[in-house]
Amino acid sequence: MKYTKEQRLDIGRRIYDGEIDCYQAAEEYSINHYTARDYMRLYRDTYQLPKRSAATHTCKSVSTPLAANSQASLQEYQEMTKEELIQALIQARITEARLKKGYEVKGDGSIIQYSNKNTK
Missing domain, CATH: 1.10.10 (Arc Repressor Mutant, subunit A)
Incomplete structure (x- = not known):
């Protein structure tokens, strides 16, 4: 118009x-x-x-509900000790690397495959 x-x-x-x-x-x-x-x-x-x-x-x-959720996550991170923050960072990097390779591991150990491409 x-x-x-x-x-x-x-x-x-x-x-x-x-x-x-x-x-x-x-x-x-x-x-x-x-x-x-x-x-x-x-x-x-x-x-x-x-x-x-x-x-x-x-x-x-x-503004999305995700933004409110990130504020809650930020509050959780602020309350963590240095060791807990290091563990959370390591876990996040592992998850990111797995997602780049095309799979994800759930809390119960089950694997979700996102891609069938060969990584070699």
């Missing part, structure tokens, strides 16, 4: 002022979120306004 310059400036103003973010604007106006971001930049440049700082930037990624 094509919007006039005034409509684009209005969408940009709403994003710049923080009424909506780029993703909400994209959904509401049936446009791509990059287009919504460009409308905000058009508004900012037209009225020679300062750039928004990263803390108040309204086009950042959508």
Whole structure:
């Protein structure tokens, strides 16, 4: 859908002022979120306004439950001792190497094969 310059400036103003973010604007106006971001930049440049700082930037990624989970994981890591952190790091590196080779070992010892390619 094509919007006039005034409509684009209005969408940009709403994003710049923080009424909506780029993703909400994209959904509401049936446009791509990059287009919504460009409308905000058009508004900012037209009225020679300062750039928004990263803390108040309204086009950042959508918050997911995974982000909340990573905060809980971070809290767990902060409570670990040095030895426990070293063990967690070793386990993470082992898991990463196994995934690169195409398999995963579950807690009960069962192996899940992701790839049948020969690694040689």
